[in-house]
Amino acid sequence: MIRTPLRPLARILHARATGANPDAIERENLRQRHEVIRDRARGRAQLRLLFLCMCFFSAFTVVGARMGMLAASEPMEPRTAGTGVNIAQGRADIVDRNGRVLATNMLTHALYVQTKDLIDPARVARELAAIFPELDAATLERRFTDGRSFLWVRKVMSPEQMQLVHEIGDPGLLFGPREMRLYPNGQLAAHVLGGASFGAEGVDRAEVIGTAGIEKALDARLRDPAQAGEPLELSLDLTVQATIEEVLATGVRQYEAKGGAVILMDVHTGEIAALASYPAFDPNDRPNPLADPNAEPGDSPLFNRAVQGVYELGSTFKIFAAAQAMELGLVTPDTPINTQSLSVGKKRFSEFDNHNYGPTKTVAEVIELSSNIGTGHIALMIGGERQKPFLKSLGLLDASPVELVEAPGARPLVPKKWPDVVTVTASFGHGMSSSPLNLAAAYATLANGGTKVTPTLLHRAAPMAGPRVVSQQVAADAVMMLRRVVTDGTASMAKMDEYAIAGKTGTADKPKRGGGYYDDKVVNTFASVFPAEAPKYVLIVTLDEPVDRTGPEVRRTAGWTSVPVAAEIVRRTAPLLGLRPAIAPQPLDGLTAVKQ
């Protein structure tokens, strides 16, 4: 670049020679340069100013256009009546293990009134009372006119009712859309699902919250917006559940029982395939809890006998004494046990109906015959300080961890002190109470080869590997003994050609509220596992106050009540569970299978 000097030497010298001021030359050059700079700056500034003009013009145009769009749009409904805007929507569905819907949401409408907009409150009150029978016209009219501006009338409505309300045609009647919880299967699995109701309510939406069962226990999961799209998959099998509920209801009616409970559980994963309690209720229209504080909780259909029912489970416990004695190496299935007499202190124990089984029986026979004395002797060999931890390790002394909100409240009743008398009574399931679900988990441990099982209502893919409680051999021996109870002992009514069931009956007198026991009120339990050769499922059937009047004498033992119910359940559900019967079904008469 050639720099042009502000003071060119030639001109300076010439100026000096002529006597002119050379500074004038510099000033003139400077002025000319400034002019060039300013012209350039002005040209650039002109462009940039025009650019700014355009920016401002378009910005103001955008603001104006946006104003126009807003002015042209409809204003929102004023929400003065709203109680909250952050109400979560979209509670997750609940489905069974095969994806069939157990609980879902349905769009419905609530009815509310803006009293200021009512034209004719008296007529509206009259016509509403005609549509909704539970409303009273006089009360409604009073509430319309007592000065309040806002009033809920109905929380949910059928489309037909909504149409009728539309036809009243009063501008003060308004509908608030909301989702309600729907249980499309009615009473099916009612005790598992529990129920739901509205929490925070707004005009345009309402929060659905669980009130019982798994809906309440897993409320946070079901309401989590992040998981709203994925349904909660339960371990229940809808078909099996329906079958079991049907058989249970028939059994309860046939044996004139107050109620009953059935649990069907996978022995390896702890998944509950079916959990039924009778009587049941409709979770869509959940009944109110019993008002009478003195009433037994079991009188309410809301009572879940399988989880909340804490019963003395009777002789079903005997197998635990036998298993522990074998685990400790005290006995083998063939060890002879005294079945003649047993006294602890002043207390003399006797057999059921004062049977006499002879001086000694083997351990297997003690279980098979359900000998109280024999089991008591085994228990005394073990001792209370070892018996209690064993029962605890099977989960029989704690509330069930299953995902139901009722479960933590149903704590087993366990004596504080554990003298020898308790050791003996506990060995045949008296003097301490636990829930049928705990019993199912304990039997599952024996049936799956000896590892602890945590019952769950959620679908699990993999078998759970709990801590080992008894050895594989002891578990196999215990199942063998249970099988003998069916083939040769008290549960002979569960013997069938198709499936090999192994189980133990239990009959316990019901305790009176004040103390002591009823003579004629029993709880019958049959705890079983099937198929006996390689157990896959544990089935507990409990009947509350059953009686069998079919025979010449009135019978109240489990062998005559719970066992036939359990047998019927296995006969009908095992094929649904994918278990092959041991023999081919008989071909129907007059038909011959065509084979090529």
Added chain:
Amino acid sequence: MTEMVYGSMPGRVAEPVLPRWWGTIDKWSMTAILVLFAIGLLLGLAASVPLAERNGLDPFHYVQRQAFFGGVAMAAMVAVSMMSPDMVRRLGVVGFLFSFFALALLPIFGTDFGKGAVRWFSLGFASVQPSEFLKPGFIILTAWLMAAAQDLNGPPGKLISFGIAVTVVGFLAMQPDFGQAMLVLFGWGVVYFVAGAPMVLIGIILGLAGVGGFAAYNMSEHFARRINGFLASDIDPRSQLGYATNAIQEGGFFGVGVGEGQVKWTLPDAHTDFIIAVAAEEYGLVLVLVIIALYAAITVRSLYRLTRERDPFTRLAGTGLACIFGVQAMINMGVAVRLLPAKGMTLPFVSYGGSSVIAAGITVGMLLALTRSRPQGHMGDIFRGRK
């Protein structure tokens, strides 16, 4: 004859001030400003009544106050607009020094009126917000420095003015008053832009801002939530913005009718930050569009007149003043229609506020003084054979 005998009268040889002022002023812009001020009073009749009622005053108390301050502002505007650019420069620089001094003293003597930010001096009968007066002075000073920096052997004006800008922004952010701080920074940027900021630098700054914003959006959950909340179409109808939006929708094209509006009863800032919502509700889109057109006319017309200005200082100062005036109006209205995130900023001349209206009067007075028609040396260009 008399003159031949006594000689001519020794009269003062000076141009008549008023006719020359009237002949050279931008009459369209001045009319627009007067109309805006009238609209402000009209809206004050609607918007400030609830405030007066809350404070137990005469319903039109604030309208009277605004009329008084507005009168002062109009007088100041006319007086300032009669000045020559040199006088405007002196006034601006002196004004800047005074208001900067006042701003610096705010932490000691200022009051916050229970609003959490120390922005005001309480004078008993009225309060003064120095930052309002600081803005025009700052623009003038910046323009002066930048113009001087263009000369050969001139001072490093760009650097000095940048230092001043940072200092002022620091003081404003301390109050805190981020709205005014942004406005000051914007004014400096515009002046620098017109003064010839290199395109490369502008590109780098825009790129950095873009990258920074993108990074902040992706890295910071808080920032992303703010932006998402702003971008989301549904808003909480019980927030100030919700009420403002609802008011604009209620108003529709022709408004709900004079005095029939509801939003002024619910919005605490109906007479200042959200006065455009009151206008939209009571008078409808028609009046809002008129207001927007007036602001656009003043800004764009002033900028356009400045494209022909030859004097660098006049051009730069005028640009800065016109831009902060226009941008303040634009931000205020942009917030009301949710084009911009919420930021408390008054609508010049229309919003209630003594400091605000007088400072706006001085600002547009300076602007009018700088945009007056002046000989621009076209003839010289022609003689020298330039375009």
